[in-house]
Amino acid sequence: MRITRLAGPIAVLGTAAVLAACSSGTSGSTGASGSTGTPAAAGPVSLEFWCWGTTQKPKVEAFNKAHPDIQVKQTDVGGGTDTAAKLLTATRAGNGPDAACIEYETLPSMIVAGALADISAHTGDVKTAFSPEVWDLTSFDGAVYGVPQDVGPMVLVYNKKRFEELKIEPPATWQDFAKVAADVRKKDPETYLASFAPAEFGNFAGLAQQAGASWWKVQDQTWTVGIADQASLAVADYWQGLIDKDLVKAEPLLTPEWNNRLNKGKILTWPSALWAPGVLYGIAEKQAGDWAIAPLPQWTAGDARVAFQGGSALTVTKTSKHAEAAATFAKWMNTDKAAYDVQIELGEYPASLAGQQAASSSAPPKLTANQKDYWDIATKAAQSTIPHISWGPNVSTASSAYQDAVAAAVRDHTPLRDALTKTHNLVVEDMKTTGFKVAGP
Template sequence: MRKNTRAVTAALLATAALTVAGCAAGGNGGDGGGSADAASCEPSGEDVTLTFTSWIPGIEDAVAMWNEENPDIQVEVQTGPSGNAGTYQNFFNQLEAGNAPDLGQIEYDALPNFRVQDGLENLAACEDVLAAQDQFLDWTWGQVTLGTEDEVYGVPQDQGPMGLFYRSDLFEENGIEVPTTWEEYRTAAEEIRELGGYITNFSQTDINQFAGFVWQAGGQWFANDGDQWTVDLTSDASMEVAEYWQGLIEDDLVATYPAWTDEWNNAYNSGEVWTWNSAVWGANSILSGAPDTSGNWSVALAPQWEAGGNAAGNWGGSSIAVFKGTDHLYEAAKFALWLNTSEEALTSLNTTAQIYPATEAGLELPVLKEGVEFYGGQAIYDVFAEAATQVSPDFVWGPTMTQTYADVSDGFKAAVSGSSTIPEALEAGEQSTIEAFQAASIPVAE
């Protein structure tokens, strides 16, 4: 699911104000220690009712299936706004007050924030969780282990492998080849601009889209060696991506409408903008935002930095985590695994919310093999199934992503206005992120 990336920085500051001790004392009566031990992941031996908070539309349907089949482990689902729109702050408040739900929806890029505040149970204590590792794509499992070998802080739910949505009718009518490399993409951008259109829209606020571009290029923004964090928004790969998009902006080869606005929708609906480099969930965004273009879109793998390459970035994705102090770690882990691995649950989640599974088997769901009328009958999920296998498992998110997104977004807006550049925005974002780490007493390499 798409994330609200322009969260208020105050949410970060409120989060940082929570001490590790405060979070450790939260939850539902746990001992406040570090990683859960093996003995803590044992059946309760009695009927259990779990509380679970999520913002996924229709997730109540999947929970109802579980409740019908498991009378001894009932789940009460609570819904709220998306994570950065308020639910994450509620989680931190609940952890501090000692009344957090047993389980919660947490996006991959937000997991480190909760981990650094000691707000999550280590699911590695549960044998069934460890045994399920092979069911998930390697890179999605890497997102919930946070780069460790013996810790698991959530069960992967969905993913956002990126591809290229494009107006196949316009490319064909004008004799323009669908680009397979970023060099070809720029050439196509020049041809499309001569025709009065734009190849795409550069988003000033979707910084996790840009992170997906860096991910594809082999870049890394954060690293954690177990003792301290490294912040590197200005790596060679990151700056290569930045300079590429800066060039497109300076040469007026991309539109710069604010994303998710009527202007943005109209640009795609009218044919002014021809492509969108987006994640699998973008299929529904185009369908709803550009209804007059039905049947004219197709999907291809993302352009590559080198001809013949096979790398993909990711934009989005969530996990189901268990909060520190739950009295029912075994039951919570069992439900989280069922929700994200069973065919009936995954089918329900895809039907109600277009959730794209994080499991190998989930990519083969019958519902994902059907042609999509809006995309000319193309079985578009086959493309994303291939892209999902091309995402590097090594990309790490930092523990202050709301602040990083907000600050880099400010820089991107300045770049679009001509008062700054994309590389300068990353340089400033790196420095402000290091300062945010220091303010929150998070160890960071100088």
């Protein structure tokens, strides 16, 4: 089994990661400082920055232009998982970058591993640039380990043109989703409403959280793990039923085969996050304007709450010799208008209040260019996000275990609920072996 672990010194994270409401607000650029309490060196401070994604290069260029006393070099060392693993190795060797992007769900494990610096002494001036819930995504027990960059409230991304051709409507509930999935298969046997992707740990976690699941909680230094709780098992059973009836196709996302069928209009939705239209535009540019977003289907009619899928913070490493300058960089990158304008233009939903307000009056992403109410739906999704979502200290272990177990279940036609139970047991065993106190089985 392909199990990886971000192991390190044992610590307890007493505050849960949280994501919640988007509302109007103001923020501005912060002053630059390259001091860390030692005499300033001649010339500008040079910072090394690790992050992925299309928004980073233009944001860094804008920062460097505005801050002649702090110059940043950005390196893309891979996506979220790759960056976290390489960052841990580099910081342990004492040669990590000054700043790095870390996904919210991975942040607790990186703190436990001792890779990140507490920058609370340098970030008090931007705390109010974010909603309290979003700020708490990077704050634990009074310490601040990063500045929120983007958030991903979950929505249903759908091919509106094909929906209209097939005379179907976006489903309001997951029960409706199953009915529409059956209707699609009858009307066009080569088409599926959606795919079930075995490797998408974060997506399944979000759907389970929407149903009421809580995968990690900590109280009085004791962890509770709920990856196989009743809500999660019910979600697994739901998708099992769709797979067994051939109403959705169990397959990886974003492969050449999947991309080809998406371009042919044979895959009609992606229950995902607000960053998804940008991803789909990258593989289906000719469908620009054909797609739209709708509220994510509800498990209980009338309950509009959703989880978030994805999102990251800009952190400062413990090995940085320029922590204050790196914190200045992190703040500017996530609160300055020049920075969030880039995010919006390239389809990233900003974490800052001012960025979200600016997004609400901007043009929709190119994939959904003809949807006039795009930002209305996006804003409502952000305002309906479930607070107090906790991530544990071994998310990388959980993700790897989930992917292995679910892929095997799909391949061997065994129950998805058994795969969840196996994942749960492996996560608990790993936490106990690492030294955490875990309640229950």
